[in-house]
Amino acid sequence: MTILMKAPAKINLTLDVLYKRTDGYHEVEMVMTTIDLADRLELRPRDDGKIVIETSASYVPADEHNLAYKAAKLIQERFQVTRGVTIAIDKRIPVAAGLGGGSSDAAATIKGLNQLWDLGLSTEEMAVLGAEVGSDVPFCIYGGTALAKGRGEQIIPLPGPPPFWIVLAKPPIGVSTAHVYQHLDLGQVSERPKTEQMIQALKRREFSLIVKSMGNVLETVTLKSYPEVQHLKQKLAQFGADGVLMSGSGPTVFGLTQKESRAQRIYNGLKGFCQDVYMVRSAGT
Numbered sequence: 578m579t580i581l582m583k584a585p586a587k588i589n590l591t592l593d594v595l596y597k598r599t600d601g602y603h604e605v606e607m608v609m610t611t612i613d614l615a616d617r618l619e620l621r622p623r624d625d626g627k628i629v630i631e632t633s634a635s636y637v638p639a640d641e642h643n644l645a646y647k648a649a650k651l652i653q654e655r656f657q658v659t660r661g662v663t664i665a666i667d668k669r670i671p672v673a674a675g676l677g678g679g680s681s682d683a684a685a686t687i688k689g690l691n692q693l694w695d696l697g698l699s700t701e702e703m704a705v706l707g708a709e710v711g712s713d714v715p716f717c718i719y720g721g722t723a724l725a726k727g728r729g730e731q732i733i734p735l736p737g738p739p740p741f742w743i744v745l746a747k748p749p750i751g752v753s754t755a756h757v758y759q760h761l762d763l764g765q766v767s768e769r770p771k772t773e774q775m776i777q778a779l780k781r782r783e784f785s786l787i788v789k790s791m792g793n794v795l796e797t798v799t800l801k802s803y804p805e806v807q808h809l810k811q812k813l814a815q816f817g818a819d820g821v822l823m824s825g826s827g828p829t830v831f832g833l834t835q836k837e838s839r840a841q842r843i844y845n846g847l848k849g850f851c852q853d854v855y856m857v858r859s860a861g862t
């Protein structure tokens with residue numbers, strides 16, 4: 578039996594950092610939503626007990642550093658599974674982009690192995706396992722739209738937004754999440770994301786209020802280090818996006834609009850400035 582899984586990317590509608598914890602992690606509050614841009618995973622059973630990663634992207638590790646490998650290894654050990662698996666990842670989400678691609682591959686692996694190895698795990702149990710692989714994995718187990726708290730692993734599902742289009746632009750740089758958090762100075766943050774207002778906007782399905790509530794404190798670090806990220810944000814707004822924000826620790830920025838024709842215009846405009854541009858629908862319902 579071969580299992581096929583879709584591993585969708587996410588964007589942050591909000592990302593707030595409350596404080597640095599004594600364990601070194603940052604206490605965060607983030608509203609995240611799934612988008613219609615996804616890696617494809619094929620999980621094929623193996624009799625030799627090995628976990629083998631095959632990936633279409635040369636710059637993604639195909640060894641024990643791959644988050645899908647880590648997820649499979651964790652499950653194998655935790656449940657004393659003697660069977661193996663080949664995980665073929667067709668990478669479509671840009672890497673190290675702030676779109677949670679690796680975390681989503683790990684989540685899809687956990688969900689897929691739950692079927693392939695007949696583990697009978699609930700969503701909550703899979704999310705707890707996922708948290709051991711990475712802070713964003715539990716959100717990817719749930720998918721949809723949710724508030725993430727703690728170090729990102731506590732998930733409170735939220736109603737999905739009204740449908741909109743997203744134009745994503747990724748400048749040709751990779752940004753390390755760890756580096757951004759290390760350089761975050763909360764004293765420098767003048768405007769915080771309106772998390773509570775965002776939750777209300779989602780409950781009321783009010784696109785204009787969603788746009789007004791967006792915010793990401795990590796922009797203070799990434800925009801300062803990489804002026805091209807700020808430049809792309811300006812271009813997105815200039816071409817007509819209603820709300821513009823950086824996702825995660827960046828460097829991907831995105832613009833929202835409810836009109837397909839306008840999204841197309843923004844996409845075409847951005848293409849003149851940036852090679853990596855995507856136009857996708859929201860999928861976090």
Ligand code: ATP
Binds near residue numbers: 645672673675825
């Ligand atoms: P986050 O916002 O959670 O930090 P991201 O979208 O910025 O994630 P990823 O695409 O998940 O970044 O990749 C971050 C790093 O993880 C990359 O440098 C890559 O080498 C490594 N990695 C491990 N497994 C994967 C995977 N399955 N897909 C992509 N990158 C992976």
